[in-house]
Amino acid sequence: MRQVHLMRAAQELGIEVHDRMAELGIDLVVYRHGTKSIPVLEGRYDDQLRARDFFLTEDKHATKQLLRRAGFTTPKGFAFAFDCGPEDMTEGTDEGTDEGTDEGIYGEEAEKLAEEAEEAKEAKGPENPEDPEDPEDGEDGESAYGRALAFAAGTLAELDGDPVVVKPRAGMHGDAIRMGLDSAEAVAAHMNTWRHRFRDWIVEERVDGRDLRIQLIGGELVAACVREPASVTGDGQTPLAELIKKHDAEIRALNPSNRLTVDSETEALLHRQGLEPGDAPAAGRVVRLKNTANLAKGGRAVDVSDSLHPGFQAWASAISQLFATDVLAIDAICAAPHRPPEGNAAILEINTAPEWVHHTFSEHRTHDIAARILRHWFGL
Numbered sequence: 001m002r003q004v005h006l007m008r009a010a011q012e013l014g015i016e017v018h019d020r021m022a023e024l025g026i027d028l029v030v031y032r033h034g035t036k037s038i039p040v041l042e043g044r045y046d047d048q049l050r051a052r053d054f055f056l057t058e059d060k061h062a063t064k065q066l067l068r069r070a071g072f073t074t075p076k077g078f079a080f081a082f083d084c085g086p087e088d089m090t091e092g093t094d095e096g097t098d099e100g101t102d103e104g105i106y107g108e109e110a111e112k113l114a115e116e117a118e119e120a121k122e123a124k125g126p127e128n129p130e131d132p133e134d135p136e137d138g139e140d141g142e143s144a145y146g147r148a149l150a151f152a153a154g155t156l157a158e159l160d161g162d163p164v165v166v167k168p169r170a171g172m173h174g175d176a177i178r179m180g181l182d183s184a185e186a187v188a189a190h191m192n193t194w195r196h197r198f199r200d201w202i203v204e205e206r207v208d209g210r211d212l213r214i215q216l217i218g219g220e221l222v223a224a225c226v227r228e229p230a231s232v233t234g235d236g237q238t239p240l241a242e243l244i245k246k247h248d249a250e251i252r253a254l255n256p257s258n259r260l261t262v263d264s265e266t267e268a269l270l271h272r273q274g275l276e277p278g279d280a281p282a283a284g285r286v287v288r289l290k291n292t293a294n295l296a297k298g299g300r301a302v303d304v305s306d307s308l309h310p311g312f313q314a315w316a317s318a319i320s321q322l323f324a325t326d327v328l329a330i331d332a333i334c335a336a337p338h339r340p341p342e343g344n345a346a347i348l349e350i351n352t353a354p355e356w357v358h359h360t361f362s363e364h365r366t367h368d369i370a371a372r373i374l375r376h377w378f379g380l
Helices: 001-014 050-059 060-069 101-124 141-158 184-193 239-255 263-270 311-321 369-378
Strands: 016-019 028-033 036-041 077-081 165-168 178-181 201-207 212-219 220-228 231-233 286-288 298-304 327-334 346-351
Touching: 001 016, 001 028, 001 369, 016 141, 028 298, 028 369, 050 060, 050 346, 060 201, 060 346, 077 141, 101 165, 165 286, 178 184, 212 369, 220 231, 220 311, 220 369, 231 239, 263 286, 311 327, 311 346
Parallel strands: none
Antiparallel strands: 016 028, 028 036, 077 201, 165 178, 165 201, 212 220, 212 327, 220 298, 231 286, 327 346
16 A cells, blocks of 8 residues: 555656556665655565664664663563573663763664664564464473563563563554553463464563554654544444444555454454344443554554644654654554653654555545655655
8 A cells, every 4th residue: 555655646746657567576766856766665675774774773772772771761571582581681761861962872772773673573482373272383382381471571570560462572453462461371382372383472561551653754754643443333233343344444445454353352352342243232332343543453643743732742753853754653642642742652663664554544634745755756
């Protein structure tokens, strides 16, 4: 979808479009204007995206370390890897306290963090294993679970026993994220269930607030939205299963990559709300279907660009300066987007090859991100 939007925008702007799909068998398009050419893979990877920034931001824990040391707030968290010894486990702190503004310091540190992130990515297990219940990671299930349990117990103690968020250290689309786990057994069991796919994990404090996504182009904040978890609203007559099916069709029409499926997370939420798929929720009743506000799993994007506090512009621009890339998105938890970010926003992750199609169909206001990107690239 990103590439389609870019190609359409390029044609409207008079930019040449050279689609190499037929020739190379991959989604590669070269955009050309005047003497400048920019190759773009899958609508998100361009020739200006450096490997350092890509691998660094793919590693959520390494990114948080860099952000904290630059003075930004991130959730307190701890990292765990299944097939390493206890000495390889690293921990995070709540906020960065290191002083300094020398870009060379951040650059050198970022290079080191990126190298570690790339090594971790190369060591990650297969993406689509055939038998998820029988992983072969060089560590038997019992010892793996035992180490995970010990780690989880220590982490919960460090976080005062409050419910935590458990997520892969390098993951996408909300896969394997669980929120609100409050026991070492639950944390360890979740990580152990998914260890066939994700070796490295983060367990961090849960920060209350709204899921804020900020899009930057060339260091300028161009769009912001709040993402809401997937839900449907009853009409007193239509069974829940049909409401879900209808919502799934609606979100696929906007972006075929997004979909709403009824999984164990959905079933647990419905049970908690006293509902079953065959029930018809009362008119006006909102039924929550997912815990995380992930658009790939049916979430909603509500634009807040016009109501976002002006202080977010400088805040976001300062963050973008840590990464040498033109197109960047910030995911944060924010108590109130209309208030200043200081003491109000905690950064969850940075995306240097972000999804941005949702800004083209967000509620309240939409944005032509593709055109903004192309204008920036070619100085139009």
